[in-house]
Amino acid sequence: xxxRQAFRTxxxxxxxxxxxxxxxxxxxxxxxxxxxxxxxxxxQKNLVSARQQLxxxxxxxxxxxxEHQSARRSKxxxxxxxxxxxxxxxxxxxxxxxEAVLLPDHHVRxxxxxxxxxxxxxxxxxxxxxxxxxRFWHYVDDKGLEHPISDLRG
Numbered sequence: 052x053x054x055r056q057a058f059r060t061x062x063x064x065x066x067x068x069x070x071x072x073x074x075x076x077x078x079x080x081x082x083x084x085x086x087x088x089x090x091x092x093x094x095q096k097n098l099v100s101a102r103q104q105l106x107x108x109x110x111x112x113x114x115x116x117x118e119h120q121s122a123r124r125s126k127x128x129x130x131x132x133x134x135x136x137x138x139x140x141x142x143x144x145x146x147x148x149x150e151a152v153l154l155p156d157h158h159v160r161x162x163x164x165x166x167x168x169x170x171x172x173x174x175x176x177x178x179x180x181x182x183x184x185x186r187f188w189h190y191v192d193d194k195g196l197e198h199p200i201s202d203l204r205g
Contacts, residue, residue, distance in 0.1 A: 062102065065098055065101050065102045066102065068098055069095065069098040069099065069102065072091050072094045072095050072098060073091075073095065075087065075091050079091060133153060133154070133155045133157075133203060134155070135155060136152075137152035137153055137154045137155070137160065138152065138153045138190055138200075138203075139151075139152060139190065139191075140152065140153045140159070140169075140188045140189060140190050140200055141188070141189055141190075142173060142176065142187050142188050142189065144176050144177060149161070149176055151172055151188065153169065153188065153190070153200055153203070157169070159171070159172035159184070159188070161175065168184055169184025169185050169187065169188050169200060170182050170183060170184030170185070170187075171184065172184060172188070173187040173188065183201075184200075185199065185200055185201035185204065186199045186201055187199075188200045190203070
């Protein structure tokens with residue numbers, strides 16, 4: 052379920068609760084049950100307020116999502132292109148440093164072998180059944196700072 056669907060579901064739930072509260076208020080009015088009428092009126096006020104807040108958020112949501120996506124696009128624009136000869140990468144595990152090369156097709160040359168993914172190469176090092184190789188392997192940028200290779204993915 053995406054965010055818009057979640058908002059619509061939440062709004063529909065508030066509307067359903069409001070309709071039920073109105074129905075209970077009508078019954079209480081017909082029966083002259085003033086205590087129930089008072090409780091239902093208070094509940095209706097809260098539900099109307101919640102509905103207005105949700106509608107306000109629903110109008111604001113596309114702008115917030117747009118700003119987030121725009122920020123993600125600008126971050127991607129700053130990512131490096133992997134050179135044809137590959138990018139030197141490394142990983143640290145159990146006090147040791149392992150070096151490899153990330154190739155433009157996202158394969159990894161480690162030792163004498165080429166692996167189909169960073170995770171495949173990392174699993175040769177780590178005693179595990181699963182591994183996120185994009186977070187395991189790192190590279191050093193022009194300023195000497197280390198980054199996970201996941202920063203290179205577009």
